[in-house]
Amino acid sequence: MTSILETENSDNQTQKEITLIENILKKTGPSYTKYILGIGSVLTACLTIWLGLFITPKDEHLGNTVRLLYVHPPVAWAALYLAFGTTTLASLLWLWPKTRSYFWDKIAGASAEIGVLYLALTLVTGSIWGRTTWGVWWTWDARLTLTAVLLVLYIAYLAIRQLDGSDKTKANRNAITALFAAIDVPIVHFSVLWWNTLHQTASVLTPGLHLTVPLSMGLTMGLGFLCTTLIWGWMMKVRYDIELLKVVDSEIELQRAIMQRRNEP
Amino acid sequence: MNAYVVAGYTIAIVSIAGYSMNLIFRRKALRNRLQKAKLELERISKDNRNDN
Amino acid sequence: MTTNERLLKRRKLRIVIVLAILLVIFGALIYEGLTNSIEYFETASQAVANRQTLGTSDFRIEGNVIGSTIKRKNEETLFSISSGKTVVPVISNGSPPQLFQPGIPVVLVGHFAKGNGPGGTSLLFLSSQIMVKHTNQYIAAHPNRVKIVKN
CATH class of the missing domain: 2.40.50.140 (Nucleic acid-binding proteins)
Incomplete structure (x- = not known):
């Protein structure tokens, strides 16, 4: 037998859930931010490809191979400094009590996932470039080896994020793992200075920021970086939407299970 | 143009586009699920009101 | 054990296996790095x-x-x-x-x-x-x- 009070309670609960879903659907639906990031990504990508493949000059020594300059460094910067930088910063913001919020944990995870994609692309495009320039697909110099280590570390971070626990335990564990993985980022950056490597030293992020490339190449690289940044921004937004939807979905699922149990005789 | 450059650009474009599509589909699937759940909840709440 | 618990356990096992594989790769990379990269040439x-x-x-x-x-x-x-x-x-x-x-x-x-x-x-x-x-x-x-x- 159900009392009137109980029916009303469950009706209230249902209304609450409906509002919750409505809000999340609105929040994860179309928005100006997503349109601007999405359209900007596509436009800068097209422009970079056009300039990179057809407009910029060949290099005196490398010939057409130099065109990988507009893909490899932008993807590498976006992975190391933008994506993993965001993961590190967000993890710190979680760990610092004043800014502690699950938002930061989700941001850290989303950015690391995109970073892993970008870093894998860095290794693949670098390998192709190495084959044409150095004559080998791979060599165990410090830059290459440490970059491979970095990829392993962040894949491990993503795996550790999947481990179970209370929300707080998970977020703490994630943040500490992220900080551990981040140690390798500056080591990769300075590896070309600290050790003898086959990989060349920086051409834009040099100590005095002196470009070692002609301006047209430098600008196209910059455009490539803007492109990988916009793509990162768009992916971050959609990836974060997915996290929000997952939270509401599991909440609704939980409520449904409780209701079902209550209705059982 | 040389084959290495074409391969490099292609791999980059295909994998970034692939991951983007994956994200879009995952979001769409979750949104559809929740939309369905919402419809069901609305039906339940209507039934409850009719019962009273 | 409920189905849910069993699923959780299997998931954990899968993650642990992935981590173990990554650890082996990590070890191999560090080994290659120590033997090759420090004195690359x-x-x-x-x-x-x-x-x-x-x-x-x-x-x-x-x-x-x-x-x-x-x-x-x-x-x-x-x-x-x-x-x-x-x-x-x-x-x-x-x-x-x-x-x-x-x-x-x-x-x-x-x-x-x-x-x-x-x-x-x-x-x-x-x-x-x-x-x-x-x-x-x-x-x-x-x-x-x-x-x-x-x-």
């Missing part, structure tokens, strides 16, 4: 100075290809590399990469030949692989200039 002058310890074992040597010395003989490429005032003659089997040209810095895999010098070596370097070391300097090719004039 020795410059020609360092190598000549260290002939006693290097002996005829394999290592990587770095230097600039001296332009006038490149000769091709059957499957072999003969040339000399320099670093500072040191010049090392090289015999390399295997075809050099496309970018191989006078004046370019290269990293060679190989060893000193047997001889009467320090460490039982001669100054001749036998190379099994040539890698071209590109610098961070990019120069736009001038469409009207057919030949590249170096220095």
Whole structure:
């Protein structure tokens, strides 16, 4: 037998859930931010490809191979400094009590996932470039080896994020793992200075920021970086939407299970 | 143009586009699920009101 | 055990297996790094100075290809590399990469030949692989200039 009070309670609960879903659907639906990031990504990508493949000059020594300059460094910067930088910063913001919020944990995870994609692309495009320039697909110099280590570390971070626990335990564990993985980022950056490597030293992020490339190449690289940044921004937004939807979905699922149990005789 | 450059650009474009599509589909699937759940909840709440 | 618990346990097992595999790869990478990357190459002058310890074992040597010395003989490429005032003659089997040209810095895999010098070596370097070391300097090719004039 159900009392009137109980029916009303469950009706209230249902209304609450409906509002919750409505809000999340609105929040994860179309928005100006997503349109601007999405359209900007596509436009800068097209422009970079056009300039990179057809407009910029060949290099005196490398010939057409130099065109990988507009893909490899932008993807590498976006992975190391933008994506993993965001993961590190967000993890710190979680760990610092004043800014502690699950938002930061989700941001850290989303950015690391995109970073892993970008870093894998860095290794693949670098390998192709190495084959044409150095004559080998791979060599165990410090830059290459440490970059491979970095990829392993962040894949491990993503795996550790999947481990179970209370929300707080998970977020703490994630943040500490992220900080551990981040140690390798500056080591990769300075590896070309600290050790003898086959990989060349920086051409834009040099100590005095002196470009070692002609301006047209430098600008196209910059455009490539803007492109990988916009793509990162768009992916971050959609990836974060997915996290929000997952939270509401599991909440609704939980409520449904409780209701079902209550209705059982 | 040389084959290495074409391969490099292609791999980059295909994998970034692939991951983007994956994200879009995952979001769409979750949104559809929740939309369905919402419809069901609305039906339940209507039934409850009719019962009273 | 409920189905849910069993699923959770299986998920955990899967993650642990992934982490274990990653740990093995991590270990292998660190091992390769420690054995190769720390002394990735020795410059020609360092190598000549260290002939006693290097002996005829394999290592990587770095230097600039001296332009006038490149000769091709059957499957072999003969040339000399320099670093500072040191010049090392090289015999390399295997075809050099496309970018191989006078004046370019290269990293060679190989060893000193047997001889009467320090460490039982001669100054001749036998190379099994040539890698071209590109610098961070990019120069736009001038469409009207057919030949590249170096220095």
